[in-house]
Amino acid sequence: GHVHMGFMREIIIGDAIQRLLKKKRKEVNFRIFIDSYDAAKRFPPYIDKSYADNYVGQPFALIPSPFNDIEASSYAEYFGKELINTFPDFGVDIETIWTHSLYQHAEMHEQIRIGLQKADEVKKIVLTHLTHAMSDSEKAEKYEDYEQWMPAMVVCESCNRTQIKNSKGEISPNRIVNYDQVKDTVTYICPACEYSGEVKISSGLVKLNWRLDWPAKWALNPKNVYEGSGKDHFTKITGSWDVATDLCHQIYGYEGPVGLGFEWVRLGDSDMGTSKGVVFMPKTYLSMAEPELLRMIFLTTNPSRHVSFRIEELSLLYDEYERIERIYYQLEEPFDLKKKLDDYSNRLQKALTKELEKEALEQFSLLIRNEQDIEKRKLLAKNKKGKIEEMVNEQFSTRFTEQLEKYKKSEEAEYSRQRGEIEFLYPLIRAKNVKKECPPQIPHKFLVNMVQLRKYISFEEILNKAQQTQEQKQIPAIISKSYMKKRLQQTENWLNHIKTLIEETEDAQEKIRIESKVDLFDVPKTVSKATIGSFDEKQLLSLKEFSSWLNQIDEFTEENLKNSMIQIRDKTRIDAKNLFQAIYMVLIGRSVGPRLGPFMTLMDLKWIRKRFSVFGKK
Ligand SMILES: [Zn+2]
Incomplete structure (x- = not known):
């Protein structure tokens, strides 16, 4: 079904890696595999009930599209395209591989043959992983379950199904009963319609079990070095990643890719999961905000930490993005270095004087104590103030310069570090090419006010005002009418979303918290x-x-x-x-x-x- 926005995390990080490699003049292929040949196990709540009755067990690529707002020949293509269509807007350059098409290719047929030839070995590897922490009796049970297991299945020629779910909810795939290497065929029985038949490996109807499908695809392109995935795949030993890399190595002779597991992305405090039916999709996000903010969030958070995307904090995110942009174009400094140095110098002056006075006083006491001659001692005591002043002055300027210099060096290093980080980051955050000059910046809070005053202010006035505000920040770019219209529309969509969010939030504290992030108002027609x-x-x-x-x-x-x-x-x-x-x-x-x-x-x-x-x- 609908793919939620959190999925963009692995896409955007993959895209950033691609950009960095290309900058180093490396040849890069960035691919997304859409598993369109996988069978439908169930359907999400927004899909008509008749789909479950008619199509469950069939590969998504063979099920008709449930909606017609996107031109799509199948269920897989509809939801696949819904996601893929947003990639250019996010600035992501990626090649899409549809698994149902891939399975029609000779190179994939070869992978199926290898899998079938080594079927016993595949089963052994899978079972070794799955049972490694099991008791003997559990182990025996698992081995029994896998008695007739084969690493592939066939799309039934009669009913299109590759599997069936029985009344207990157990899934049985169409079973391959024989693999004839000479004839290059498999014989199968369909548990859904009881049809049995024989098909060529090259028919495109043979599909690898998901355990072997993943490594078979990696091994197609053995230069492949990296794959990102949800962290759930990375459980040690029993997790699908470890099983797949083991299979990849032992069955297909390729050591497998480097993997990176991602923590979840949450929308506020709730999961973005598809189970509730309402899905916050990449296209939902794009209807409310510019792609750069999401790129910024994903590229500035460690992949192993979870992201809580708070849509109500959009104004703050815009402020942060625009700050990064201004620093990149040297219209703003990472921080005010001069002021920081001046402040430190003032503080140092006072602190150092105090410190030196204390030291001088101690030295002076020592001097008096050590003076045996009474007359000389009296003279010393009489000159106390002058003597201490002299001692302080002697030390002050060297110590002051030394400490100030040390502080200055560390702050300058921090300043360059921050600037360097932004010079590295900004081009990766940008969805489109980095422009020579700073692009237009329209403060989000301004747009929020304008949308709510739209009935009383003309579009031209809004445009003029935005241009003036921008000039005050020394940004020379001209705000085009179309850009302004787009930003106003996004802001309006966002405000409507926030209003619904507030309405639907039951927790009173949480309601107040969301409201405090947004300047919501409504201009009544007349004063009541x-x-x-x-x-x-x-x-x-x-x-x-x-x-x-x-x-x-x-x-x-x-x-x-x-x-x-x-x-x-x-x-x-x-x-x-x-x-x-x-x-x-x-x-x-x-x-x-x-x-x-x-x-x-x-x-x-x-x-x-x-x-x-x-x-x-x-
Ligand atoms: Zn069948």
Whole structure:
């Protein structure tokens, strides 16, 4: 069924490895195998019940597509394409191998022959792994279960099935009863329809058992050196990875690839698993955010640690991504080195003086104690202050320079380390080519506000405002209309998702936590009577003043807003908090909201005037 977003972890890490190898001028083949020839054991809850009755036990490539929004000739192709179609957007360059097609190739038929010839050896290896920690009686039982086991099965010519599930839930594959090496055929019995037949190995109907399928595919391309997979495959000895590499070595004569097991990716605190029916897919993610954020998360987290992707923290992730980008283009520093050195120098000055004074005092006491001559001792004591000062001065500058230099060196090294890390990382995070100049940056929080004010602000105004904000950050790129439209749409999709998430979250604490990450507001059509009724005398008077001020100005800026707030407060003696609350209530029907200055300057002055005019009359 639907593949969830967490799967992108191994794809994105694989892609990064590919990019790094290509940079070193190595020949790289990056491939994904879609196991379309595997049989359907069950279907997810969003698939029509009739599918289970008609197609269970058949390879996914032979089952019709359940939906028609993607052009697909089979069930396998539908869900495969749904995933693969997102790869170019994520900047992933990968070759897709459909297993059902692979099984039609002569090279794969050869692997099947080898597997069948060495069937007993295969069985022995598998059983040795599976039973290694078992008691004798458990072992005997397992060996009995595997009595008729064969490392391959046949897609039934009569019913298309390769296996059947009995009433106890046990799966029985179509059994190969004979392999005729001379005729190059297998004879099989289908437990689903009781058909028995004989097919050529080259018919494409013979499929290796999954235990041998994996190593057979590795051995097709013995230069293959790396394969990423979920950590569940990497249980020692009994895990499928260890079994497969052993089979690969002993049956196909190739030592097998280097494997990397990945920890899970979770969506917030819950699994992204497909069992609940609702799946957060790579395409769901792309409808809400740029691909770079996900690349950033996966490429900056150790593969052996689990990732908790918190969709409500998108604004923070954008901030982090844009910071990395600005550092890469040298528009921002990893940190303020000069300030850090200045601060340290000030601290050092004080600390060192204190330290040297203490040392000097100790030395001075020693000096006095050791002086036998009373007269000389008196003279020394009289000169105490000057003497100590002299001792401190003697030491200070060398020690100061020495320590400052040491600190400077370590901070400079840290500065270069951080810069170097970003120079390495940024091109790997980028989905597309690295541009010569810094690409446009539109703050996510700005988009969040704009989407919610969309009814009151024209698209052109939003574009202008974003361009201005960007210029303040010295980013020269022009924000195109299409880019702005795309980002607004993504943000709108994200906000809708967050609203649903809040609605569906039952835990009250968790609800509050999610809400605190997002500036959600809704602008009511008019200021309600209840709202007006809730204001006290000072608030009403202040709003009246504010309304008349709005009528006097030609332009709305953060600066003149600030001044008007001061004037109003002088005049009405209103508490600042009460004044802001009243203005927020009029604008968005809530007592708190986004920062007032930037927020209001984005709105249309005529609209604001009208909004506050109701208070002007009173
Ligand atoms: Zn059959």
